[in-house]
Amino acid sequence: MAFTQVSKTKTASRSKRETVLSTFRRDYQLWLMIFPAIICVIIFNYVPMYGIQLAFREYDFTAGLTGGEWAGLKYFEQFFNSHLFWDLIRNTLLISITTIVVGFPAPIALALLVNQIRWKRGKRILQTTVYLPHFISIVVLVGLLNVMLSPNTGVLGLLLAKLGVEGNLLASVTAFVPIYVLSDVWQHVGWNSIIYLAALASVDPQLYDAAKIDGANKWQIIRNIEIPAIIPTIIILLILNMGSVISTGFEKIFLMQNSLNLPISEVIETYVYKTGIVSNQFSYAAAIGLFNTLINFTMLVIVNTIAKRVARISLW
C-alpha cells in the first residue's frame, strides 16, 4: 500500500513539472475556443479598469484612455466639496434603499403565495402574466408611466385626481421615489420570484405530510417549513443585491428625470453621465464614478463577510 502511494505522488509531481508545455500542447484547442471570449473581456472589461487612473490625472485629448498629467486626489476633493455631494448621496441612498426594502421581500411573498395555488392552470396563467413586464424595455415602461399618470388624459392620473391626489405626479418631488419603486416592483416581482419558486418546489414532500399529521395549518406550514427552505436562496440574493446598493438603475432614473423632480432624482450615475459625456469633464466624472464603484464593491464584501460568519453562506 505504501508502495502504491509513493508511485502516485511520483507521477503527480512529474505531471506537475510538465504542466506548462504539455498541457498547452494537449489543450491548445480549448485555448483557441476560449480565446475570443478572453480577448473580448480583456479589452472591454479589464482595459477600462486600467483606465480608472484617469480619475487621478488631468484629461488630455491626445493621451486618450490613460489621461495626461498626474493630478492626485484633486478631483475627489472637488467632488467631496461640491455643493451637490450630499444631495447626490442622499438621493442615491434613498432610492436604492427603498428599492431594496420594498423590492426585495415582494418576490418572496409572491412566490409563497403562488406556491399555495392548487389549480394548475390558474397558477400557470398567473405566472405567465407576472413574468411578462420583465421583458418590456425601460423606455416603454417610463412611457407607460407617462401616459397613464398624465393628470389630464391618463387613466391612472384621472383616477388619482378623483381620489384627491392633484397635480402632475411625474413632476413631483414627493411622488418620484414611490413611482420609481412601485413601477420597479411591478416590472420585476414576477421574474424575481422564479428562483424562490424553484427553491420551494424542492422542499421534501415528507415534511408536508409530517406537518399535516401533526395538525399544522397552512400558515404554520409556511412559517415552519417553506420559509426555512428558502432562507439560503434569500441570503445569496440579498448579498448580490447589496453589491449594487448604490448603483441605481441609471436608465430608468435618467428617463424619469425632468427639471421639476431633479432635486430628488439626480443620483450619482446620472451626474456622472452629465458631467462626463455631456459636459466633457472626463477626469472629474471618472473620479465620481470610481467613488461609486468602490462603495458598491465594499458593500458587497462587507455583506458577504457578515453572511459568511452568521449563516456560513458566501459567494466565493
Place this chain on the structure above:
Amino acid sequence: MASISIDKIKAKKPKDLLFDTFIIFFCLFIFFVVAYPIFFIVIASISDPTFVSTGQVLFLPKGFSLFGYEQIFADTRVWIGYRNTLFYALFGTFINLLFTLPAAYVLSRQEFRARRFLMFFFIFTMFFNGGLIPTYMLMRDLSLVDTPWVFIFNPLTVNVFNLIITRTFFENNIPHEMFEAATMDGCSHFKFFSTIVLPLSKAVTAVIGLYYLVGHWNNFFTGLIYIRDYNLQPLQIVLRDILLSNQVFAEGAGSGGTGGGYAQRYADQVKYGVIIVSSLPVLVLYPFIQKYFEKGVLIGSVKG
C-alpha cells in the same frame, strides 16, 4: 402515506378555508394589477382618442380608430430605428453566441487546468468594472463611437451570467464518458463540440440566445452614450423621442407638453400605438418562449 394526507386535506379546518379565500382574492388582485396596464395600452391604441383622454375607455375599446397606427406607419424614424435594432439584435446575438458557447464549453472541461483561474477572471467583472467614463474613453480610442460596431462589441458581448448558465448546463448534461469515447475514435475538441455538444444543447442555446436577443432589443444605453448619428440610432432612442421628449409627429408638431388639449390627445394615441409596435416582437413571441426564459433562471440558480 398518500391516503393519510389526502384525508387530511379533505378535512379542511375553517381557518384554512379563510386562508384559501384570502389567497384567491390576492392572486386575482395581482393578476389585475399586472395585466391591466398592458391590456389598457392595447385597447387605448385602437380607440377614439377623445374617449381615451376623458377616461371613457376602461375595459373595452370605444370608437374604433387607427389614427395612431397610421401616423406610426408614415413615420420614417420608427422604421429606421426598427431596421437598425433588427440588425444589431440579430448580428449581435450571433456574435454573443459565437463567443459565449465555446468559452462555456472550455470552462466546463474538468481537465482544463486554467479553468478555476479563468472562471475568476470572468466573474470578477461582475463585481468590479471601470465605470462609464473609462469605458467611453476606450470606445473612443478604438473609434467605435458613432459606428454600428459599438452595439456588437461592448462590455456585454460576453455576458458572464449567460456564460455561467451555459457552463452549468454543459457540466450537468454532457457526460464525461461521452468525450472519452469520442476521443478514442479520434475526435478533437472542435469536432466534439460542434457535432455532439451543440446538438445536445439546443435548450441552453435557446435560453441564452433569447436573453441576448431581448437585451439587444431593449438596449437604450448604448445608443444614448455612443451614437450621435440619428440614422444609426436603435429603436429605443426613437421611442424615447416619441414617448418622453414628446416629439410625436415627425414634422415637429404636437409637442403640447403636459398641457393637454387637442394635439396632446392625438399625440397620446400615437404613443399607445408605438408602445405596441415596438414591443410587438417580444409580446408575440413571449407565450411560446416563456418556458425557455424560466429554464434559464433555473439552470443559473444551481450554484456552480
